[in-house]
Amino acid sequence: MTFIARDVTDAATAASQCAILPLFQDTKLAGAALKLDKASSGSIKAALALGDFSAKSGESLMLPGTNAAKRILLIGCGDAKTFDREAARKFSRTLYHALLNKQASEAMLHLAGLGLKENEAKWMLTYLARHLTAASYRYTETVSKPRAAMKLTRLVINTKGAIQSRLAASALREGNAIGLGINEAANLANLPGNICTPSYLARHARKLARSSAKLSVSVVEEKQMRALGMGALLSVSAGSEQSAKLIVMNYKGGKTADKPQVLVGKGVTFDSGGISLKPGAKMDEMKFDMGGAASVFGTMRAIAELALPLNVVGIVAAAENMPDGKATKPGDIVTSMSGKTIEVLNTDAEGRLVLCDALTYVARFKPAAVIDIATLTGACVVALGSHATGLFANEDVLAEQLLAAGTDSHDRAWRMPLWDDYQAQIKSNFADLANIGGPGGGSITAACFLSHFARDYNWAHLDIAGSGWNSAPKGATGRPVALLTRYLLDRAGQ
Structure with missing residues (x-):
């Protein structure tokens, strides 16, 4: 999987197959979420008002997108005051499962919505890249039909307002390398003893x-x-x-x-x-x-x-x-x-x-x-x-x-x-x-x-x-x- 860090000025006009928005409970829409809500004729506010999405930790909802972002994926992050590393890991798992059976091969995550300090943003991006890389591993050596893998092959991180793109790129590279190492180890250990x-x-x-x-x-x-x-x-x-x-x-x-x-x-x-x-x-x-x-x-x-x-x-x-x-x-x-x-x-x-x-x-x-x-x-x-x-x-x-x-x-x-x-x-x-x-x-x-x-x-x-x-x-x-x-x-x- 390819990971890219980029500053995006306007989330509403940024082209992607899926715009990923982290949302906290009981908070007003702001930044990328507000812009994408307006571009999608209020679909995000409507989902919240109808109770289809409450932003609880681990919750996700896929919405129709805009002309630029073909889909909008909402990821619940729970209470902003208690968003810690365990919640960040849960976010990564939720993101993976939400995209696992979708056809999007490329997506953009608007990171600023999490409001993380630079240090924690760097840690989260390292873990996210590692988790997505490792979770995408499939054993193929001795099976004719491997389990279906996630279609996503490219994730762009919108770093605007969250972290320097240089630091984000370094974190993503580190996480991806660790994920590849995990997959290397898992694949060798999964091989049968006769091979x-x-x-x-x-x-x-x-x-x-x-x-x-x-x-x-x-x-x-x-x-x-x-x-x-x-x-x-x-x-x-x-x-x-x-x-x-x-x-x-x-x-x-x-x-x-x-x-x-x-x-x-x-x-x-x-x-x-x-x-x-x-x-x-x-x-x-x-x-x-x-x-x-x-x-x-x-x-x-x-x-x-x-x-x-x-x-x-x-x-x-x-x-x-x-x-x-x-x-x-x-x-x-x-x-x-x-x-x-x-x-x-x-x-x-x-x-x-x-x-x-x-x-x-x-x-x-x-x-x-x-x-x-x-x-x-x-x-x-x-x-x-x-x-x-x-x-x-x-x-x-x-x-x-x-x-x-x-x-x-x-x-x-x-x-x-x-x-x-x-x-x-x-x-x-x-x-x-x-x-x-x-x-x-x-x-x-x-x-x-x-x-x-x-x-x-x-x-x-x-x-x-x-x-x-x-x-x-x-x-x-x-x-x-x-x-x-x-x-x-x-x-x-x-």
């Missing part, structure tokens, strides 16, 4: 790199992994015919000497549980177990779209977890790249095994900070449901930066404890660490396990087992691309 294999992800990374001169890709193959001592990652792919891949995406948008931000994604393209086989019910959803990797791809896509002046390394630890005669067994002991030995008590706790070697590997980049993202534990779903991502960190400033980015983007996280008290649960009689810590605090003990491999730098772990996909309706959410991109925009001073 989206570790090799597929490696090819996709190279394809992504071709779209940006600042992005380069290298892939560590299993032979190199053995030479590096990545016994933990290799133990996960041991039972699969699909070779593991460590995919390294290096975005160089900052100065050469600037330390990079590093994102590490769990990329288990299908998780059967291995020898510790999962129950059959909903096992198909284990194609989403590479949601962390998908979010790394989506974030790299977003920052490349924005040409962000920052150095970012995206790492994807990709493997398929399957049972066969060569598969790792419960009780086996493997040696990680760090040299620590791990007793694999449960082969379904495989995400931390692919991540621990990746976390050791990334130290070579001398990172400013490392953030890993993983659909790691069912325990996190129990603790937080689907609304919040679980956040663990070994450094308070990094944790606060991520929490702030999540709040601003409404892709929220909640900080969980990473206390030493929990470390006793992952002790082993036969190795340095056990890969599970018992039934209590499962998401915490998983994070404690990962913390052993991230002691040389500032590190955060995002558990998206609850937020990464929905079961009804089934599909990936593209989270936490918005959080990560906002975090990186903040680090770049944007």
Whole structure:
């Protein structure tokens, strides 16, 4: 979708297929709304007088238009005094649904009617562009008749009296890029495991790199992994015919000497549980177990779209977890790249095994900070449901930066404890660490396990087992691309 910011002097003569007017309850028509009401022979006042439209938050009404504006769409915004960011998000959702089944391919939103301060107008336009872009995503890869998408392909924002058009254009560009990143992540995670294999992800990374001169890709193959001592990652792919891949995406948008931000994604393209086989019910959803990797791809896509002046390394630890005669067994002991030995008590706790070697590997980049993202534990779903991502960190400033980015983007996280008290649960009689810590605090003990491999730098772990996909309706959410991109925009001073 194309977004354009433009100052329009006279709303009544501005040509569009649909003029969008935000209206508050119990307020007189003014500005663009008053001009369009006069141009449409009083149709807006008539709709209000008849009670066909009350301007309640979430309400919409499509009216016949004028010679210039072929349709007039009224969007209710409720009480002007209580119009906040939640109301702005609701406005965006209402706008999308009101246009979803309409034939208008172009529309103009008259923003001044909301009476927002410049800061809030900028935030709203970022969210609006992101929401419309992400909501327009349709899965098409393996269906002959995809669900119908919104016809709207071009939205013009009339910035007159609301915000400088330059700032509006920047906000729209940012929101659109984040939306494209969300769609990138959702589409990869929605692909079935027989298509989206570790090799597929490696090819996709190279394809992504071709779209940006600042992005380069290298892939560590299993032979190199053995030479590096990545016994933990290799133990996960041991039972699969699909070779593991460590995919390294290096975005160089900052100065050469600037330390990079590093994102590490769990990329288990299908998780059967291995020898510790999962129950059959909903096992198909284990194609989403590479949601962390998908979010790394989506974030790299977003920052490349924005040409962000920052150095970012995206790492994807990709493997398929399957049972066969060569598969790792419960009780086996493997040696990680760090040299620590791990007793694999449960082969379904495989995400931390692919991540621990990746976390050791990334130290070579001398990172400013490392953030890993993983659909790691069912325990996190129990603790937080689907609304919040679980956040663990070994450094308070990094944790606060991520929490702030999540709040601003409404892709929220909640900080969980990473206390030493929990470390006793992952002790082993036969190795340095056990890969599970018992039934209590499962998401915490998983994070404690990962913390052993991230002691040389500032590190955060995002558990998206609850937020990464929905079961009804089934599909990936593209989270936490918005959080990560906002975090990186903040680090770049944007």
